[in-house]
Amino acid sequence: MQNKVLVIGSGGREHALAWRLSLSTTVSQVFVAPGNPGTSREKNIKNVAIDINDFRAIITFCKDNNIDLVVVGPEQPLCDGVVDSLTNAGINCFGPTADAAQLEGSKTFSKEFLQKNNIPTAAYESFTNQDKAIDYLQKQNQYPIVIKADGLAAGKGVVIADNFNQAHDTVADMLSGNVFGEAGHRIIIEEFLQGEEASFIVISDGENFIPMATSQDHKARDDGDKGPNTGGMGAYSPAPVVTEEVFQKTIDLIIKPTIRGMKQQGTPFVGFLYAGLMIDKNNNPKVLEFNVRFGDPETQPIMMRLQSNLDELCLAAIKGQLNLCEVNWNHQACLGVVLAEKGYPNQYYKGSEISGLESISEDSCKVFHAGTAEKGGKIVTNGGRVLCVCALGEDIELAQNKAYQCVDKITWETKYNRKDIGFKAIKSEQS
Ligand code: AMP
Numbered sequence: 220m221q222n223k224v225l226v227i228g229s230g231g232r233e234h235a236l237a238w239r240l241s242l243s244t245t246v247s248q249v250f251v252a253p254g255n256p257g258t259s260r261e262k263n264i265k266n267v268a269i270d271i272n273d274f275r276a277i278i279t280f281c282k283d284n285n286i287d288l289v290v291v292g293p294e295q296p297l298c299d300g301v302v303d304s305l306t307n308a309g310i311n312c313f314g315p316t317a318d319a320a321q322l323e324g325s326k327t328f329s330k331e332f333l334q335k336n337n338i339p340t341a342a343y344e345s346f347t348n349q350d351k352a353i354d355y356l357q358k359q360n361q362y363p364i365v366i367k368a369d370g371l372a373a374g375k376g377v378v379i380a381d382n383f384n385q386a387h388d389t390v391a392d393m394l395s396g397n398v399f400g401e402a403g404h405r406i407i408i409e410e411f412l413q414g415e416e417a418s419f420i421v422i423s424d425g426e427n428f429i430p431m432a433t434s435q436d437h438k439a440r441d442d443g444d445k446g447p448n449t450g451g452m453g454a455y456s457p458a459p460v461v462t463e464e465v466f467q468k469t470i471d472l473i474i475k476p477t478i479r480g481m482k483q484q485g486t487p488f489v490g491f492l493y494a495g496l497m498i499d500k501n502n503n504p505k506v507l508e509f510n511v512r513f514g515d516p517e518t519q520p521i522m523m524r525l526q527s528n529l530d531e532l533c534l535a536a537i538k539g540q541l542n543l544c545e546v547n548w549n550h551q552a553c554l555g556v557v558l559a560e561k562g563y564p565n566q567y568y569k570g571s572e573i574s575g576l577e578s579i580s581e582d583s584c585k586v587f588h589a590g591t592a593e594k595g596g597k598i599v600t601n602g603g604r605v606l607c608v609c610a611l612g613e614d615i616e617l618a619q620n621k622a623y624q625c626v627d628k629i630t631w632e633t634k635y636n637r638k639d640i641g642f643k644a645i646k647s648e649q650s
Pocket residue numbers: 341365367374377379409410411412413416438448495507508
């Protein structure tokens with residue numbers, strides 16, 4: 220079987236998914252809609268200029284090109300029902316339906332689901348009324364406290380408030396619809412959890428699931444995990460914090476009840492399920508959030524380590540046959556450093572010419588593109604997170620060394636990156 224695959228999206232995650240798919244022994248051609256300059260430079264990958272919100276255009280492209288499988292990267296089209304539309308048109312589209320995607324699309328939906336199924340998570344309340352929310356804050360009177368917009372807010376809908384005034388203003392801003400529009404008309408206020416975060420991603424067919432290699436990202440912008448929250452400034456796999464014990468607890472207390480609960484309520488979850496975990500000092504994981512897709516930048520190191528054919532896994536999951544599959548991983552660790560534009564996640568410049576890309580050999584590092592554009596044959600910056608530089612190594616420290624050697628060869632005037640990606644993992648490797 221030689222599959223033709225279409226990947227939907229344009230970021231670093233999609234570059235990594237498309238690249239891994241293009242290396243599959245059962246794939247003949249990969250298309251990416253709309254893709255980026257990184258995907259367009261890959262052998263066997265072609266960018267197609269389709270608006271990913273235009274499901275009819277996607278369906279027409281799939282029919283005209285006999286696409287065997289569509290893999291969806293970002294959450295927005297999933298929440299908008301791309302899987303429902305394509306499946307109705309007879310196309311194999313891997314991901315959750317719009318109903319199942321509410322696990323990410325609505326924090327209220329996901330918190331109610333977690334509570335109903337006794338899955339460990341932070342205590343919370345949900346509000347649409349400002350007076351009631353403020354009342355609740357006054358009664359709780361414990362800081363920090365976490366305030367979240369209900370809907371999709373591109374990773375920016377979470378505020379950790381350190382005092383009443385900040386919490387009050389956040390609640391007022393969100394509920395007035397000023398900050399996140401519709402996504403903020405409902406909010407949840409939840410208990411602040413302490414511990415170490417990890418990303419636990421599984422592929423699910425609605426009933427059976429297979430864990431992906433474990434991973435961790437660094438959400439804070441600056442060294443030492445300081446500064447504003449971002450989409451992720453770097454990631455690595457495996458995650459030492461996910462010990463055997465944590466792994467087993469996550470499977471038994473979180474993943475199994477989630478897959479079972481979604482099936483029982485008539486919205487079986489097919490797709491990549493990402494549980495954002497907070498692991499406390501007693502090794503007990505709690506769910507911070509669900510994502511209904513692969514993480515970015517976690518995908519990049521995970522795809523570097525994946526050795527099985529991703530297309531075959533996705534097609535088996537669509538058929539409900541993951542129980543027949545196995546997944547193989549490279550034993551090496553992988554670490555990816557995000558190169559960003561200075562100022563991200565706030566205001567930043569676009570259009571800087573990037574130099575040094577041609578000096579990187581794929582034996583040392585793999586550079587995945589995210590916010591880049593092509594201008595007069597040159598690659599320029601075109602987003603907050605610009606590139607993710609990934610390297611494999613016998614352990615995370617060796618992977619880190621290799622990755623940073625390449626990071627230093629790629630330059631532009633307003634380049635910004637963390638210098639310490641992996642520091643917690645390396646500390647625990649050493650202990
Ligand atoms: P979320 O989009 O819900 O994952 O939140 C984004 C980030 O905010 C998480 O990765 C955590 O770093 C932080 N966060 C969210 N909820 C909590 C919580 N209840 N306690 C502590 N940190 C949190």
